[in-house]
Amino acid sequence: MYDESRDIYDRALSVLPGGVNSAVRAAPQPYPVFAQKGDGGHVIDADGNRYIDWIQGLGPLLYGHDLPDPVTAAVQRRVSEGPVFGMPTELEVEHAEFVTRHVPSVEMLRFVNSGTEATVSAVRLARAVTERNKIVIMQGGYHGAQESTLVEGGPEHPKPSTHGIPQSFAQETIPVPFNDTETAKQVFEEHGDEIAGVLVEPIQANSGIAYPENGYHETLAQLCEDAGALLIWDEVITGFRIGGLGCAQSEFGIDPDITTFGKIIGGGFPVGAIGGKTEYIEQFTPSGEVFQAGTFSGHPAAMAAGLEGLKYAAENDVYEHIDDLGRRLREGLTEILTERAPEYTVVGTGSIFKVAFTRADAPPQSDCCVNGCRQDPECARFSACPKRGTDAQQMETDRYARLFRPAMRDEGVLVSQNQFEANFVSYAHTEEDVERTLDAYRDCL
Structure with missing residues (x-):
C-alpha cells in the first residue's frame, strides 16, 4: 500500500x-x-x-x-517576468500597504523569508531598541530554529534545548510557563531592567494548542509597558488565520509593539515578516542601525501569492x-x-x-x-x-x-x-x- x-x-x-x-x-x-x-x-x-x-x-x-484563479494568475505572471531582481518592486509596497491597513498594531513592515527569520530579526530589534539582552519566552513554545528561543528549563536555570547552542546564549533567555501570571510578575520584579522583550504566541499553537486564560495577555502587556520592554507577538501560525484579516491580536484586543508573521502571509510560498510601530521597525537598516537583509526577501512569487490570497479573503466568505x-x-x-x-x-x-x-x-x-x-x-x-x-x-x-x-x-x-x-x-x-x-x-x- x-x-x-x-x-x-x-x-x-x-x-x-x-x-x-x-x-x-x-x-x-x-x-x-x-x-x-x-x-x-x-x-x-x-x-x-x-x-x-x-x-x-x-x-x-x-x-x-x-489556489483561487486570481492568485494562480498573479503568481504565474510574476514568475514569467523574472525569478528575482535584487531590486525593490512595487508589489512589496502593495503587500505591506494591505497588511498595515488590516492589522491594528502594524504601521510598518519588513519582509523576510520565513517565520524563523522573522523571530530572529524581531529579537535582535528588541535588544537594539531597549539596549538590553534578556528575552522572555514561554516554556514549550516554538519560535523557529533560532538560538534565542531553543531554550528550556525555568527562569533561574535556562539551558539549550538542542546541541549546538552555547550555555552562554541560553543565559540571556528566560523561559516562563504560559498562562502563569505570577511567575511572569516575579521575573519582571527580579529582571525588569534587563528584559528587552517578551516573545509570546497568542495561542500556543505549536505545542498542543494551549488557549490563554482571561487576562493573561493583558498582564504581559502591562508588565512590558511598566518595564520599558517590547511585547512581541508571534503570529506566524495565527496570523491571517485566527481573527481574520486583523489576526489574533484583533480578536484578543492586544496592541503588541512588534508582530512576526509567516505561513499565510506568503500564500504557501516561503515568506515571513516583522511588523509593528514605525519607531521600532524603521530602526532596521538602511533607515536605522539594526542590520537586517536577505537576497530573497520580498520575493515576487511569494508577494503575489500572499497579497492576492489576502485580497481574495477580503472579498469572499x-x-x-x-x-x-x-x-x-x-x-x-x-x-x-x-x-x-x-x-x-x-x-x-x-x-x-x-x-x-x-x-x-x-x-x-x-x-x-x-x-x-x-x-x-x-x-x-x-x-x-x-x-x-x-x-x-x-x-x-x-x-x-x-x-x-x-x-x-x-x-x-x-x-x-x-x-x-x-x-x-x-x-x-x-x-x-x-x-x-x-x-x-x-x-x-
Missing part, C-alpha cells in the same frame, strides 16, 4: 539526514508517506493513495492545494467557511470523546483543531467548552485542560504517533504528525470531508 513511499525513503536516507528536510516530516515510523500532489483539501501520495489533508503544509494553505468547519469538527469530536475517550480533550479555535491525548481524571468537557478548550473556569475539566505547551509532553504521545495516526492514515485522513502540531482547515475542505473525518476519529480512537 505504501511501497513507493518506502522505496523513496530508502533512497532519501542516503542523501538527506533522517531522510527528510525537516524533522517533523519523518513521522510516522517506520517511514513517512511521500506526497505526490495536492488536490483541494486532499493530498495524493507517491503510491496513489488519496487522503483528506488536515496538515495543510503545517498551516500556510488557507485555500488548500488549489473564506473565514466564515473555514471557521464554521472548524467549529463543526470540534463539536463533533467533543461528542465522540464523551463516548470513546473522555480523558482526552478537544482544543482549538477558528480554523485550528486537535484532539489532545490528555490523561485527565475528570468529567468530559462540558457545554461551555464544546467548541474546543477555552480555559473556562466554569468547566468541570478546567483543572485538567492543557494550560501550556509543556503539558503536551505529559500526553499519550506514543499512542498518538504509533497507533492513532497510522490508523487515521489507513482510513484516508492525514492529521498532524504528533501531539504538538495543530490541524488546519482550508477553504477547499467540505462538509463531507468533516463527516468522513469524524467517522475516522470514531473508528480509530
Whole structure:
C-alpha cells in the first residue's frame, strides 16, 4: 500500500539526514508517506493513495492545494517576468500597504523569508531598541530554529534545548510557563531592567494548542509597558488565520509593539515578516542601525501569492467557511470523546483543531467548552485542560504517533504528525470531508 513511499525513503536516507528536510516530516515510523500532489483539501501520495489533508503544509494553505484563479494568475505572471531582481518592486509596497491597513498594531513592515527569520530579526530589534539582552519566552513554545528561543528549563536555570547552542546564549533567555501570571510578575520584579522583550504566541499553537486564560495577555502587556520592554507577538501560525484579516491580536484586543508573521502571509510560498510601530521597525537598516537583509526577501512569487490570497479573503466568505468547519469538527469530536475517550480533550479555535491525548481524571468537557478548550473556569475539566505547551509532553504521545495516526492514515485522513502540531482547515475542505473525518476519529480512537 505504501511501497513507493518506502522505496523513496530508502533512497532519501542516503542523501538527506533522517531522510527528510525537516524533522517533523519523518513521522510516522517506520517511514513517512511521500506526497505526490495536492488536490483541494486532499493530498495524493507517491503510491496513489488519496487522503483528506488536515496538515495543510503545517498551516500556510488557507485555500488548500488549489489556489483561487486570481492568485494562480498573479503568481504565474510574476514568475514569467523574472525569478528575482535584487531590486525593490512595487508589489512589496502593495503587500505591506494591505497588511498595515488590516492589522491594528502594524504601521510598518519588513519582509523576510520565513517565520524563523522573522523571530530572529524581531529579537535582535528588541535588544537594539531597549539596549538590553534578556528575552522572555514561554516554556514549550516554538519560535523557529533560532538560538534565542531553543531554550528550556525555568527562569533561574535556562539551558539549550538542542546541541549546538552555547550555555552562554541560553543565559540571556528566560523561559516562563504560559498562562502563569505570577511567575511572569516575579521575573519582571527580579529582571525588569534587563528584559528587552517578551516573545509570546497568542495561542500556543505549536505545542498542543494551549488557549490563554482571561487576562493573561493583558498582564504581559502591562508588565512590558511598566518595564520599558517590547511585547512581541508571534503570529506566524495565527496570523491571517485566527481573527481574520486583523489576526489574533484583533480578536484578543492586544496592541503588541512588534508582530512576526509567516505561513499565510506568503500564500504557501516561503515568506515571513516583522511588523509593528514605525519607531521600532524603521530602526532596521538602511533607515536605522539594526542590520537586517536577505537576497530573497520580498520575493515576487511569494508577494503575489500572499497579497492576492489576502485580497481574495477580503472579498469572499473564506473565514466564515473555514471557521464554521472548524467549529463543526470540534463539536463533533467533543461528542465522540464523551463516548470513546473522555480523558482526552478537544482544543482549538477558528480554523485550528486537535484532539489532545490528555490523561485527565475528570468529567468530559462540558457545554461551555464544546467548541474546543477555552480555559473556562466554569468547566468541570478546567483543572485538567492543557494550560501550556509543556503539558503536551505529559500526553499519550506514543499512542498518538504509533497507533492513532497510522490508523487515521489507513482510513484516508492525514492529521498532524504528533501531539504538538495543530490541524488546519482550508477553504477547499467540505462538509463531507468533516463527516468522513469524524467517522475516522470514531473508528480509530
